[in-house]
Structure formats: C-alpha cells, structure tokens
Amino acid sequence: RKEVEQDPGPFNVPEGATVAFNCTYSNSASQSFFWYRQDCRKEPKLLMSVYSSGNEDGRFTAQLNRASQYISLLIRDSKLSDSATYLCVRYGGSQGNLIFGKGTKLSVKP
Amino acid sequence: NAGVMQNPRHLVRRRGQEARLRCSPMKGHSHVYWYRQLPEEGLKFMVYLQKENIIDESGMPKERFSAEFPKEGPSILRIQQVVRGDSAAYFCASSPGTLTNEKLFFGSGTQLSVL
Numbered sequence: 444r445k446e447v448e449q450d451p452g453p454f455n456v457p458e459g460a461t462v463a464f465n466c467t468y469s470n471s472a473s474q475s476f477f478w479y480r481q482d483c484r485k486e487p488k489l490l491m492s493v494y495s496s497g498n499e500d501g502r503f504t505a506q507l508n509r510a511s512q513y514i515s516l517l518i519r520d521s522k523l524s525d526s527a528t529y530l531c532v533r534y535g536g537s538q539g540n541l542i543f544g545k546g547t548k549l550s551v552k553p
Numbered sequence: 554n555a556g557v558m559q560n561p562r563h564l565v566r567r568r569g570q571e572a573r574l575r576c577s578p579m580k581g582h583s584h585v586y587w588y589r590q591l592p593e594e595g596l597k598f599m600v601y602l603q604k605e606n607i608i609d610e611s612g613m614p615k616e617r618f619s620a621e622f623p624k625e626g627p628s629i630l631r632i633q634q635v636v637r638g639d640s641a642a643y644f645c646a647s648s649p650g651t652l653t654n655e656k657l658f659f660g661s662g663t664q665l666s667v668l
Contacts, residue, residue, distance in 0.1 A: 447595075486644055486659035487596065530595065540609065541657065543588075543595040 446470060447544040449531050455550045460521045464547045466531030467513045475534035476507055478516050480527045481546060487530055490516075521551045555580065557647050557660035558627075565666045572632040572639070574663045578647030585628045586657065587620060590642045602628060632665075640667045 476493040528546040602622035
C-alpha cells in the first residue's frame with residue numbers, strides 16, 4: 444500500500460459545485476497532515492493544515508479521521524480559479540520528510 | 554522579502570553531462586529541502602540540509618547525486634553523468650526551523666531535460 448494514496452481524477456465540475464477529495468495514508472503514527480495546491484508546472488503551495496478537529500478556511504474545509512486513516516478536503520462554491528492539482532501530504536517523521544500523494548486533478552468548468 | 558529562488562528555471566543536458574541546480578532559501582531560513590517530481594508523479598523527498606550539514610539524505614539515489622549547502626551561497630544539487638530518467642522537475646524548499654513547527658515554502662523549480 445502506498446504511503447499516501449489519492450484518487451488521481453480528473454474531477455470535472457461546473458462552477459458553483461461542491462467537490463470532495465479523499466486521501467488515505469498507511470502510517471498510523473503520522474501526526475501532521477496538509478493539503479497543498481499545485482498549478483500546472485508550478486511549485487506546490489500550502490493550502491491548509493489538517494487537524495483532528497477539522498478546520499475551515501473560507502470555502503475550504505479539511506477533516507482528519509485517524510481511526511480510518513484518511514483525510515478529506517471539501518471545496519464549496521467552486522471557482523474557475525480552483526482548477527489545479529490538490530496534493531495530500533503527511534509529515535514523514537524524519538526531520539525533512541514530507542510524503543506527498545500523486546495529487547487529484549480538479550477542473551472547474553464555466 | 555524574496556521567496557525561495559531557484560535557477561536555472563530550465564536546464565537541458567545531454568546524457569553523460571553534469572547538471573547543477575541552485576537554490577537560495579528565503580531570507581532567515583536555514584533549512585533547505587530538495588524534492589523531485591517525475592512526470593505524472595508526486596513529489597519525492599530527496600535531501601534535507603542545514604548550513605554545512607546534510608541532515609537527512611534518505612531520498613537521494615546512491616550514485617551520481619550529491620547536495621551541499623555551504624556556509625556562504627546557495628544550496629547546490631549536483632547530478633553527475635545524467636541519464637534520461639533524471640528528467641524531472643526539481644523543487645527546493647526552505648523553512649526557518651524544523652518541519653514539526655514550520656511551514657515549507659517552495660521555489661519555482663528547475664525543469665531538467667536530458668536529451
């Protein structure tokens with residue numbers, strides 16, 4: 444089983460739609476999780492950290508389910524500018540090591 | 554405050570040549586990380602350095618790859634005798650402290666193409 448696994452998509456949704464991404468991880472000892480966003484051929488940018496209690500930032504909500512070892516990202520009222528690849532990331536424990544999923548591609552259409 | 558600076562943005566090498574990728578961390582950041590992204594793949598951790606020290610190189614290929622972060626100047630990722638499989642985007646990131654407490658800031662990457 445891959446360390447961080449995501450549905451590659453693509454998810455094609457109309458503007459205004461609500462879309463949810465899930466990500467599963469294999470290391471139950473993992474403590475820290477993040478969602479990054481990557482536009483085509485550009486660097487990843489931190490979207491939000493993920494906490495057990497769940498956290499919300501505007502139209503974005505992230506949840507962590509430790510019992511089932513998955514995290515989710517919910518995007519409400521999708522905008523065209525949300526089109527990107529969303530990377531699920533867990534902190535690998537060793538000092539420098541973030542473990543990235545392959546990403547889920549989102550395409551928001553007019 | 555400039556972000557993480559990487560150069561060159563694009564690098565073309567023929568098989569057998571050497572590739573040198575440079576990374577200047579954000580001002581005030583003393584921790585540098587290198588990641589590689591193969592086409593259609595996720596980012597893979599390569600190496601973590603602090604000034605003059607390699608802290609974790611568990612993701613570095615055993616041969617041909619090396620990294621340094623000297624006291625003065627940028628961090629360098631060096632690939633000797635490049636092969637076509639080295640073609641990828643190489644991202645550098647920096648943080649002011651260890652990742653347990655800090656965010657990671659990425660540079661724009663160097664796209665290496667091996668002919």
